[in-house]
Amino acid sequence: MTNKTEKIIRLSVSYLILLVAVVIVVYPLLWVLGSSFNPGQSLSGSTMFPENPTLKHYKSLFDIENSNYVLWYLNSMKISLITMVFAVLSVAFTGYAFSRYRFIGRKNGLLTFLVLQMIPNFAALIAIFVLAQRTGLLDTHVGLILIYVGGQIPMNTWLMKGYLDTIPKELDESARMDGAGHLRIFWQIIMPLSKPILAVVALFSFIAPFGDFILARIMLRSEEKFTMGVGLYELVSKQFGNEFTTFAAGSVLIAIPITILFLSFQKYFISGLTAGGTKG
Amino acid sequence: MNSNVTTKHRKNAGLLSIIPGFGQFYNKQFVKGIIFLVLTVAFFSSFSQTLNWGFWGLITLGEIPKLDHSIFLLIDGIIALLVAIIGLGIYAFNIYDAYHNGKKRDEGFLLNSVREQYHNLLDNGFPYLMISPGFLLLIFVVIFPIIFVILLSFTNYDLYHSPPAKLVDWVGIQNYIDIFKLDLWRSTFFGVLGWTIVWTFGATTLQVVIGVFLAVVINQKDLKGKAFFRTILILPWAVPAFVSILIFSGMFNESFGVINTQILSMLGIDAIPWMTEELWTRFALILIQSWLGFPFIFAMTTGVLQSIPNELYEAANVDGASIFQKFRGITLPMVLYATAPILITQYTFNFNNFNVIFLFNGGGPALPGQNAGGSDILISWIYQLTMTSGQYGKAAAITMLLSLIVITVALWQFKRTNSFKEEDMM
Numbered sequence: 001m002t003n004k005t006e007k008i009i010r011l012s013v014s015y016l017i018l019l020v021a022v023v024i025v026v027y028p029l030l031w032v033l034g035s036s037f038n039p040g041q042s043l044s045g046s047t048m049f050p051e052n053p054t055l056k057h058y059k060s061l062f063d064i065e066n067s068n069y070v071l072w073y074l075n076s077m078k079i080s081l082i083t084m085v086f087a088v089l090s091v092a093f094t095g096y097a098f099s100r101y102r103f104i105g106r107k108n109g110l111l112t113f114l115v116l117q118m119i120p121n122f123a124a125l126i127a128i129f130v131l132a133q134r135t136g137l138l139d140t141h142v143g144l145i146l147i148y149v150g151g152q153i154p155m156n157t158w159l160m161k162g163y164l165d166t167i168p169k170e171l172d173e174s175a176r177m178d179g180a181g182h183l184r185i186f187w188q189i190i191m192p193l194s195k196p197i198l199a200v201v202a203l204f205s206f207i208a209p210f211g212d213f214i215l216a217r218i219m220l221r222s223e224e225k226f227t228m229g230v231g232l233y234e235l236v237s238k239q240f241g242n243e244f245t246t247f248a249a250g251s252v253l254i255a256i257p258i259t260i261l262f263l264s265f266q267k268y269f270i271s272g273l274t275a276g277g278t279k280g
Numbered sequence: 281m282n283s284n285v286t287t288k289h290r291k292n293a294g295l296l297s298i299i300p301g302f303g304q305f306y307n308k309q310f311v312k313g314i315i316f317l318v319l320t321v322a323f324f325s326s327f328s329q330t331l332n333w334g335f336w337g338l339i340t341l342g343e344i345p346k347l348d349h350s351i352f353l354l355i356d357g358i359i360a361l362l363v364a365i366i367g368l369g370i371y372a373f374n375i376y377d378a379y380h381n382g383k384k385r386d387e388g389f390l391l392n393s394v395r396e397q398y399h400n401l402l403d404n405g406f407p408y409l410m411i412s413p414g415f416l417l418l419i420f421v422v423i424f425p426i427i428f429v430i431l432l433s434f435t436n437y438d439l440y441h442s443p444p445a446k447l448v449d450w451v452g453i454q455n456y457i458d459i460f461k462l463d464l465w466r467s468t469f470f471g472v473l474g475w476t477i478v479w480t481f482g483a484t485t486l487q488v489v490i491g492v493f494l495a496v497v498i499n500q501k502d503l504k505g506k507a508f509f510r511t512i513l514i515l516p517w518a519v520p521a522f523v524s525i526l527i528f529s530g531m532f533n534e535s536f537g538v539i540n541t542q543i544l545s546m547l548g549i550d551a552i553p554w555m556t557e558e559l560w561t562r563f564a565l566i567l568i569q570s571w572l573g574f575p576f577i578f579a580m581t582t583g584v585l586q587s588i589p590n591e592l593y594e595a596a597n598v599d600g601a602s603i604f605q606k607f608r609g610i611t612l613p614m615v616l617y618a619t620a621p622i623l624i625t626q627y628t629f630n631f632n633n634f635n636v637i638f639l640f641n642g643g644g645p646a647l648p649g650q651n652a653g654g655s656d657i658l659i660s661w662i663y664q665l666t667m668t669s670g671q672y673g674k675a676a677a678i679t680m681l682l683s684l685i686v687i688t689v690a691l692w693q694f695k696r697t698n699s700f701k702e703e704d705m706m
Contacts, residue, residue: 007502010603014497021494022512024571029515031538032527043536090414101407109411116422118690119683120632123659126432126666126675127425134355150421153414182406211520214634214663229522233639236526244530251523262518263511266579 029255036248043244057249069250071224072231075141079227080210082145087152087205088198094153095160096186100172110161117154122214129218139221147215152205159204163197164190200268210258228254293382294375303378307385311394316374323367334360341435342447350448351437358427362419433676442670455677468650468661469678475562476657480631483569488623490570491577492615496607499585510582517575525639528568532640556645558654565655569636573626577619584618585611624693628686634659658682 034048036057061069097103098110122128128147129138137143171193172185180189191198213229220226226234232254236247262269289307297303300320304313338357342348381391392400433455435441437448459465498509516524531537532554540551554560588610596606616623637643637660643653651669652661658678665675 011500011503014500014503017497018494018509022509025513025515028524028527028531028571029519031531035530043530043533048538090417093410094414097407097410103404103407106407109415115687115690116418118628118686119426120659122634123632123662123679123683124422124425124429125663126672126679127428128421129666130351130672131355131425131428134352146417147421150417153418154422157414182403186410211522213522213639218667229520232523232526236530247526247530251527255519255523258520259515259518263514266514266518269579 032248032251035245036252038245038248041245042242057246058253060246061250061253068223068226068231069253072226072228073254075225076210076228079141079145079148080206083148083152083209084202084206086145086149087156088202090149090153091156091160091201091205092191092194092198094157095164096190098157099161099164100169100190110158113154113157117158122218125214125218128215132219138219139225140219141225144216144219144227145209147219148205148209148212152201152208156201156204160194160197160201163194167193196268199265203265203268207258207262287386289385290379290382293385294379297375297378300371300374303375303382307378307381307391309381309391309394309397312377312397319370323370327363327367330356330363331360334358334363341449342443345447346444348447349443350435351443354431354435354448355428358424358431361427362424429676429679432672433680435673435676437672437676438674439670451673455673456681459674459677459681464649464651465674468652471650472652472656472658472661475655476631479562479566479657480627483566483573483633484623484627484630486566486570487573488577488626491574492581492612494574495578495581495585496611499582513578514575516572517579521572521635522639524572525568525636528564528571529640532564555641558645558647561641561645561655565636565640568640569630569633572636573630577623577626580619580622581615584615587618588614621693624689628689631657631686632659632682633657634663638663 031048034050035043037053037055038047038050039052039054039056061067064070098106132138132143135143137146167190171189175185175189209227211229212227213233216227216230217233220230223231223234232247232250235243235250293303293306295303296306297316301313301315301317304310304316334357337348337353338360340353341350342353384391434450434452435448436451436454440446441448459469494513497503498506498513531539534540534551534553534555537554539554544550544552552560554564592610593606596610601609634657637655637657641653641655643656643660643664645654647654652664656664659682662675662678662682665671665678
């Protein structure tokens with residue numbers, strides 16, 4: 001067998017494998033896109049290429065009188081954005097303190113963060129539920145946001161600290177010589193240099209609450225307070241299959257912006273994860 | 281100054297500061313002493329009620345049904361516990377400070393003036409000031425719940441002991457004994473644990489194999505359309521997971537789903553009971569998780585592959601290595617070495633992957649002789665015990681067992697990756 005035929009065989013096998021992979025990846029996505037244009041309501045009749053495509057499911061989602069979809073969308077955006085802002089702020093503070101200062105309790109603090117990031121914060125779901133009930137934060141967005149921000153701190157502090165460790169300490173020292181105070185060094189010297197990692201932390205702490213289901217499900221009771229995840233689940237589970245096409249339209253509307261956001265930032269995701277994860 | 285210490289300031293100051301502030305007075309640091317003294321008085325006058333009530337509640341969990349709410353007492357008790365810990369911390373610092381300054385006097389150094397103390401406080405206090413907002417939040421939303429679950433696992437809190445009508449009592453390790461001794465609980469626990477392990481290893485390993493394999497295939501030099509394939513294959517990661525899982529749960533629907541009605545019937549295969557037979561649900565779940573999880577590994581591996589120096593492959597070519605030899609000898613070790621820490625977090629992630637289990641089939645199908653569904657993993661079983669059957673005490677005990685497993689694996693991993701051995705890392 002010559003080199004050339006070997007190459008042809010290798011490449012055609014590769015393309016064939018990739019083709020199968022692409023079909024498997026794309027099929028469910030196209031199927032749901034097709035379902036969302038189906039005229040019928042139920043799962044049984046929906047096909048990928050409907051004969052009489054219609055936009056009526058999209059319209060019904062935006063019919064504010066009969067559908068909470070717009071509310072869910074706004075809730076999700078609101079919760080994720082606020083979580084992002086507070087998570088970035090507190091992670092910047094803690095990461096900076098752990099990276100730049102040597103203080104009593106630092107090592108134990110870091111170790112605590114490390115162990116805490118291993119346990120998903122919904123493992124204590126009973127406690128969260130009872131605690132929220134006791135403090136009156138059940139069925140409020142404030143309670144949910146607090147939990148999300150707290151959950152983001154341990155892991156992202158490690159990421160932040162890992163990045164800050166790579167910024168030379170001589171920079172702060174020379175600034176200190178020039179008489180800059182602690183806060184000034186932090187805001188005017190370190191923060192501008194840490195924009196890449198701040199972007200990564202911001203992305204993580206936006207995506208995590210957006211994709212969360214379980215905590216929102218435990219915390220939120222009334223339909224008009226639901227987030228996207230809980231709302232779509234209710235829509236599909238209440239009468240399984242009977243509202244499937246509406247659900248499909250809702251999924252498409254939520255998946256497209258997130259996918260675009262994700263694809264445009266994916267290289268930061270990967271760099272952020274490898275920077276924090278493989279160090280050491 | 282000589283090495284023979286003749287004065288005993290450190291001992292005296294340390295002993296005197298058993299009453300907060302007096303050690304500082306002894307060291308002639310009056311401002312600091314007054315601050316400690318005032319703090320102590322303020323602490324007791326404002327918290328003695330909280331502490332008394334809290335500890336009484338924590339120990340008894342209430343005495344009169346309908347009047348005492350055991351669970352609220354438990355929460356107040358934990359708050360009292362935290363307050364007490366903070367108070368003890370300040371107290372310990374007071375003793376340490378007096379002792380430390382006494383030692384300085386013993387060794388003949390001058391103590392800091394009030395002004396210097398103030399500047400010191402600003403400098404040394406700054407990191408604490410910075411971590412305190414995050415840390416406080418963490419105490420309330422993460423550490424507090426953990427303490428609560430630990431304590432709850434030693435109570436008999438369930439539907440029959442449900443405040444305010446009934447009291448909850450401490451039962452020691454009865455919950456743990458029940459889980460391992462009572463037949464129903466034991467068989468369910470080990471059944472669920474077994475499936476959790478199979479699930480974790482099966483689903484994660486499959487997604488790793490697929491991810492690495494596809495990354496290697498696309499990375500071939502003479503393959504065209506790399507950017508296109510990479511973008512498409514990353515899609516399952518980009519679409520929010522809860523959306524995809526709900527879509528799959530529609531596709532796998534037994535009577536109407538597209539898998540049974542179109543794909544399988546096209547291939548001439550009879551409809552498969554995806555949602556009602558335990559084994560098929562499990563099989564479908566592993567397939568779905570592979571679909572959801574492989575793009576992450578794929579993206580990671582692609583990054584690593586691009587950083588492997590070409591000379592390695594050229595040298596292998598000179599030696600006449602085959603494609604598979606190059607893969608086994610160069611590519612695979614490099615990829616695994618670079619991504620190992622992340623691969624392990626994938627395993628812990630799937631171990632607790634509630635979303636896919638719950639959203640696909642609610643943990644079902646229901647099984648006779650068990651109080652967990654056929655595809656329930658530990659975390660979704662805990663959810664069900666808490667939210668539908670009200671077995672709070674048992675659920676807490678199972679949470680403890682689950683955390684034990686996760687923490688063991690995590691610590692083992694971090695010991696291996698050496699991140700602690702480097703001085704600068706910590």
